[in-house]
Amino acid sequence: METTNKLKDINEVLEFLYQEYPNCFKAKDGIKPLKVGIFKDIAERIEGNETVSKTQVRQALRKYTSNWRYLESVTQNEFRIDLDGNQAEKIEQEHIEHAKQALEESRAKRKAAKPMNKGKRPPRREGGRDGAPRDANRGADTKSYKKRPFDKNKPHDKHAKVNTKPVEEAPVKRSGKVEPLPASEVKVNAKVKVKLGQALVNATIREVKNDEVFVELVTGMQVKTKADSLYFI
Template identity: 35%
Template structure:
């Protein structure tokens, strides 16, 4: 085949519809039901069947790459490997006898099947371990959350009874007069030190001296 012919063939392959291996196997089962199957006992395939497939499906909308991948997946399946017993009859695309499985091939199939099952069992065990680990981790979190004491709602501080304050008569706003001064929301005992234009200077019981307006003085 010339380089130009090879290029044309490659381009034709690339234009064919892409299928997954699963879709391709289903297609082969429909196209060659006496050779391929999805259920029941599988039949060992003729040695070199790929070339027969490539020729038979040359004008079909499936690439050789897809065929090769699908054939590999099919022949590595547990059902197919189990069918490859010594002296089992191989079949061609039409289901006709096309050789038998020899002892060496049967041994290889049995070994591949055992390895596949062992790998599957290992994956399942790792998955179960991961699931158990996740389960107990979640359970531990839940138990820890339940054991943690709930935050008690803080009781509001008891409100002090409102003081009965009487406004101080202006005539009593004199130096030395004992009064009550409203500081914030509470009153404190104080003594008038001086009466000034900007306010009344008083000394609180705590010893602190402040200047307040007259309306903050009470008897």
């Protein structure tokens, strides 16, 4: 039976890119912004490669370019690089501003996720408020709780009137209405938002082929999508 070494995990695909193009892709240190359209360059070089597919490469690039280390590199470098590590085009100011915004949003989410109380719990008291043993505080000076006698003429607690009306969830507040881009506005060089997973990313339409639209994200990455995934900015 013939076996295959097809990569299945996106992290494995990233490792493939690190090994195949070490002058371009870095795991941590030395990350630099990628050339616009670098996916096409990779697709040409892996043509016929049975280990990794173009779809996997596209997904790996999306993960790589959304990492905070990569976004920081966009704000700290002047030029992009190609697969061999050579200098490519200059980074546009729009891409820098997008990277800064994405970093701020990422840091805000991380900060909100941290627990509010970071301090240690105060040591448990060994005695009562006056320092005396807890048993010493129990006595005549402390009013003991007496259980209310059961009265069969009165309704049981479980029959007491309770509010059975379901609690209505507060409506989610939205910053603004996102409207789909009509077919008449799907034009080359139009500024749009493209839906990638659950996120909307700013992009520019670069090519339109029948029902397929090729857009350039503000990160510099080019992706293929459908017209119904485009929205007004």
